[in-house]
Amino acid sequence: MADLDASYAAFAAARGMELVPGVDVGQLTPLLVESTAGGQLNPAARGPLAEGVDGIVGHLAYQRNKKFRFTVALTQVPSSTPFVPRLFCIRKGRSTRDDEFYGFEARHAKLWTESTRLNERFTVTTGPYQDPNWMRQLFSPALVDWLANKPPQDFSFELAYGTLLGSVEEDDPGPDGMAALCDATAHVAERIARECEE
Amino acid sequence: MQINRVGYFLIALFGGLGLAMCIGPPLAGANAETSLIVASTGAIFVLTAVGLGLYARHNVKKAAHNDWIFQNGIKGTATIVAVGNSHTTVNEMPLMKLTLDVDIPGVGRTEFTRREVMPVFTANRMEQGLILPVYANPQAPGDFILVW
Numbered sequence: 001m002a003d004l005d006a007s008y009a010a011f012a013a014a015r016g017m018e019l020v021p022g023v024d025v026g027q028l029t030p031l032l033v034e035s036t037a038g039g040q041l042n043p044a045a046r047g048p049l050a051e052g053v054d055g056i057v058g059h060l061a062y063q064r065n066k067k068f069r070f071t072v073a074l075t076q077v078p079s080s081t082p083f084v085p086r087l088f089c090i091r092k093g094r095s096t097r098d099d100e101f102y103g104f105e106a107r108h109a110k111l112w113t114e115s116t117r118l119n120e121r122f123t124v125t126t127g128p129y130q131d132p133n134w135m136r137q138l139f140s141p142a143l144v145d146w147l148a149n150k151p152p153q154d155f156s157f158e159l160a161y162g163t164l165l166g167s168v169e170e171d172d173p174g175p176d177g178m179a180a181l182c183d184a185t186a187h188v189a190e191r192i193a194r195e196c197e198e
Numbered sequence: 199m200q201i202n203r204v205g206y207f208l209i210a211l212f213g214g215l216g217l218a219m220c221i222g223p224p225l226a227g228a229n230a231e232t233s234l235i236v237a238s239t240g241a242i243f244v245l246t247a248v249g250l251g252l253y254a255r256h257n258v259k260k261a262a263h264n265d266w267i268f269q270n271g272i273k274g275t276a277t278i279v280a281v282g283n284s285h286t287t288v289n290e291m292p293l294m295k296l297t298l299d300v301d302i303p304g305v306g307r308t309e310f311t312r313r314e315v316m317p318v319f320t321a322n323r324m325e326q327g328l329i330l331p332v333y334a335n336p337q338a339p340g341d342f343i344l345v346w
Contacts, residue, residue: 026322027318027322085346086320102204102205104201104205104253105199105200106199129333
């Protein structure tokens with residue numbers, strides 16, 4: 001834990017962020033709901049994830065049958081709610097729980113894209129009754145290509161009611177890994193915000 | 199709600215195991231008393247599978263109907279007037295009671311109460327004054343889907 005604190009302190013100092021001992025961001029996205037502590041990030045750093053995008057980067061850990069650990073970056077895209085209330089782009093094979101097996105779940109729609117690379121790497125789902133034309137515009141060839149090739153290998157993101165959570169499945173990805181997570185999350189946030197403005 | 203892979207697996211498991219328990223012992227030559235005891239348990243499994251199957255079919259039909267409303271319905275808005283948590287959960291998802299002021303163009307405003315099973319992160323966002331899109335059946339405006 002001391003190493004983790006030191007990593008966050010160094011990262012916060014390098015990026016001009018404020019180190020915070022622990023922050024409860026609430027159960028705002030599916031991954032944050034999984035945490036029995038309810039969205040508790042500890043340690044965490046608050047400030048610019050990238051130029052023009054503020055947020056929080058933090059360590060999320062929770063215990064179910066085993067310990068799950070993630071490094072997450074949280075930011076807001078409030079303009080997205082009327083266009084896309086829920087959008088999840090989750091790395092295929094990611095596990096966020098292993099102790100609950102329910103046969104029924106809230107209805108969702110899987111996004112179909114022509115990109116084999118994207119489909120191999122991610123499962124993209126939205127809420128039902130989503131405007132398909134808007135989704136096609138959001139998932140432009142440039143974004144699809146970027147998602148398929150650029151973000152960290154274990155990157156996923158969840159957008160729920162204006163809250164965007166990017167995450168990687170690492171306990172301590174180090175300064176470069178945290179920077180890559182922040183950059184990827186900020187890139188997704190900017191892309192969604194830009195499409196909402198259009 | 200929609201069935202997932204675990205749901206299909208549970209239906210197959212309960213159905214298959216139940217049928218095996220109903221017909222297996224007599225075929226294996228077990229005595230009548232043993233066969234009856236095992237078969238009665240198997241029948242419960244089969245009934246469970248049938249129940250799950252019927253629930254899944256009901257949800258498929260409901261989803262198809264809602265899809266039709268989404269494609270053909272009138273788009274309006276619903277303003278949340280009151281939010282109540284029934285303190286009942288379905289698969290860890292709370293059953294929320296929403297009082298809605300539904301405004302459909304050409305129809306007018308009407309207040310409805312709707313119960314919805316929602317994921318926790320959605321339920322946490324439901325608050326008085328929140329405006330959500332709705333799509334109403336053109337033939338029956340009270341038949342609407344709430345987009346959350």
